Amino acid sequence: MTLRENFGGALRTVRRFRRVPQEALELVSSRTYVSSLERGLKSPTLDKIDSIAKALGVHPVTLVALAYLRSHSPAEQQNVLAQVELQLKQLSEFESIASESE
Incomplete structure (x- = not known):
């Protein structure tokens, strides 16, 4: 699909x-x-x-x-969600740090 x-x-x-x-x-x-x-x-x-x-x-x-x-298969879906959650946290932290240094 x-x-x-x-x-x-x-x-x-x-x-x-x-x-x-x-x-x-x-x-x-x-x-x-x-x-x-x-x-x-x-x-x-x-x-x-x-x-x-x-x-x-x-x-x-x-x-x-x-x-x-x-x-993704149901088994893979949890891994995808965990990966997205981690990436969003990392990017959010990066944005916070970047905006403080401006």
Whole structure:
């Protein structure tokens, strides 16, 4: 599966988990656009991911992470999440140090 298809599947999973019909997202996107995303026909912008995630009541990183996790086995998913958590901590610490030295 492509990343675009994985994102579409992740969006569909979150939307169904939250029990939100596609029509309920029309305030941020048309139902046709949401359907195209879910079928992996289109790729959203970061702004659109943010809007859709807010409408679904999840963090945008959740949608993106779930899209990437779909290409890994359940056993590998924990390793991927641990790697991302470590990298985010390291980068956050680096940004703190870098901003103090400016």
